[in-house]
Amino acid sequence: MTDALTLLSLLLVAASATAAVVVRDPSRQALVLAVLGLALAVLFTVLQAPDVGLSQLAVGSALTPLLILLSVRKVRRRGQPEDGER
Amino acid sequence: MSRRLRMWVLATGGLGVAVLLVAAAVRLPRFGGGQHPYGERAVAASLSRHTAHVISSVNFDLRAFDTLGEESILFGAVLGTVVLLRQTRDERAVPPAPARILPALRRYARIMLPLALLCGLYVIAHGQLSPGGGFQGGVVVATAPHLLYIGADYRALEHIRPVGLYEVGDAVGEAAYAVLGIAGLLGGSAFLANLLPLGTFNTLASGGTVPLLNAAVGMEVTCAVVVLLARFLDQAVEIEQGPAREKGKRS
Numbered sequence: 309m310t311d312a313l314t315l316l317s318l319l320l321v322a323a324s325a326t327a328a329v330v331v332r333d334p335s336r337q338a339l340v341l342a343v344l345g346l347a348l349a350v351l352f353t354v355l356q357a358p359d360v361g362l363s364q365l366a367v368g369s370a371l372t373p374l375l376i377l378l379s380v381r382k383v384r385r386r387g388q389p390e391d392g393e394r
Numbered sequence: 395m396s397r398r399l400r401m402w403v404l405a406t407g408g409l410g411v412a413v414l415l416v417a418a419a420v421r422l423p424r425f426g427g428g429q430h431p432y433g434e435r436a437v438a439a440s441l442s443r444h445t446a447h448v449i450s451s452v453n454f455d456l457r458a459f460d461t462l463g464e465e466s467i468l469f470g471a472v473l474g475t476v477v478l479l480r481q482t483r484d485e486r487a488v489p490p491a492p493a494r495i496l497p498a499l500r501r502y503a504r505i506m507l508p509l510a511l512l513c514g515l516y517v518i519a520h521g522q523l524s525p526g527g528g529f530q531g532g533v534v535v536a537t538a539p540h541l542l543y544i545g546a547d548y549r550a551l552e553h554i555r556p557v558g559l560y561e562v563g564d565a566v567g568e569a570a571y572a573v574l575g576i577a578g579l580l581g582g583s584a585f586l587a588n589l590l591p592l593g594t595f596n597t598l599a600s601g602g603t604v605p606l607l608n609a610a611v612g613m614e615v616t617c618a619v620v621v622l623l624a625r626f627l628d629q630a631v632e633i634e635q636g637p638a639r640e641k642g643k644r645s
Contacts, residue, residue, distance in 0.1 A: 310426070358525035359449045362517070366533035371619065374537075378623075378630040386635065 310354070317351040335380045338373040345369025444592040445601035446523045453527070454607040458586040461607070462571055464529075465614055469568045472618045476561070479625040487632045493547045503545020510538035518612035522601040528608045532615025540623060548631050557624045560617040567614025574607055 324344040331337050345368030352361035395403075423430050440451035453461050481487060514534030521527030543551040578587035586603075593600035 314426075359527070359530070362526050362530040363533075366530050366537070370537055371533060371623075374540075374623070375626055378626040381630040382626075385630070 313354045314351075317347065317354050320347040321351050323347075335377060338376040338380070341376065342369040342373040345372070441595075443588060443601060443604070444595045445604050446596045447521065447525065447527075449525070450522045450527050450604055450608060451601070454522075454604045454611075455588050455601070458575070458588075458603075458607060461611065462575065462586070465568060465571055465611055468615065468618050469564065472564065472622050475622055475625050479629050481628070481633050485633050485635060487628070488634050490548050490631050492549065495545060495547070500545045503541040507538055507541040507545070510534060510541065514538060514616075518609065519598065521608040521612070522604045523596060523598070528611030528613075529615055532612045533619055535612075535616045536619035536623070539620070543627070548627065551627075555620060555624060557621060560620045560624070563617035564614055564621055567610050567612075567617060570610040571607060571614070574603055574610065578603070 321344070324340065324347045328337060328340040328344050331340050345364055348368060349361040349365040352358070352364055436452050436456065437448050439456055440446075440448040443451055443455055445451035445455065514531045514536075517526035517531030517534060518528055519531075521531065539554055540551065542554065575586040578589050579585045581587075582589035586607075588602040588604070590602040590606070592602050599605065
């Protein structure tokens with residue numbers, strides 16, 4: 309039972325990590341990264357490391373995607389100098 | 395360097411790493427096994443210090459110096475961000491216009507904000523008892539007020555987030571950890587020695603200095619993440635190219 313869960317979450321991690329590489333648009337990548345963070349958090353919890361899982365959930369699937377999205381927005385705004393407010 | 399040679403260098407390096415990794419893992423305990431030499435020693439040490447959560451005991455007692463390093467990495471990284479993302483002379487801050495928010499989104503943020511705040515504080519406060527602690531809870535507490543940016547607008551967020559105060563809090567959290575370490579040096583045996591009374595096992599005040607160090611880290615991480623996000627948000631929302639009104643662009 310535990311082995312099946314471990315295998316499943318490992319596959320989930322592999323799939324979402326591959327997706328994060330395959331998706332080329334940075335803002336979409338941030339969202340896929342959040343999913344990857346969630347998958348990793350599940351994997352860590354299944355492997356009985358809830359502490360690492362919590363860190364992963366907070367940093368990997370909330371903070372990092374947010375920072376990437378903000379950076380993308382800044383770069384896009386710089387691309388169009390005169391008021392192109394979305 | 396030709397392409398061929400580069401591939402050879404890459405292959406050699408990769409092979410070396412692979413061999414070393416396998417050699418390092420050969421004598422590890424079996425995956426998923428119940429026995430682990432380090433784990434058993436850590437649990438015994440943690441129980442002798444009346445700390446219910448073994449990971450916190452490792453982080454804030456057995457290897458507290460290591461955690462000081464980790465905390466300082468975050469502190470230094472945020473310091474660097476503050477310097478790099480400051481408003482330079484050829485930039486100006488344009489306050490963003492109030493945004494239109496969907497009522498459902500506003501309701502969601504209003505419900506989730508106190509909930510996230512409470513969860514984060516709970517995770518910090520129970521660091522010595524259950525999974526979590528200053529690092530994890532700190533990030534949750536820090537992201538909670540940013541729900542206001544989603545549910546209202548940037549000005550509302552700026553209202554409840556005086557960045558200067560959080561910068562001070564960041565430094566105080568970092569300093570508190572070092573001061574507790576020096577207290578251990580003066581009052582006990584070594585830097586970061588656990589010298590406080592250990593208390594009753596599995597209560598909030600158990601573990602000696604563990605809850606205090608945990609709280610210091612919680613404060614540092616909370617303030618650091620708020621400052622970090624504030625700098626990124628300022629750049630993304632407020633700061634624009636060009637010194638004043640008259641000259642639009644030059645570059």
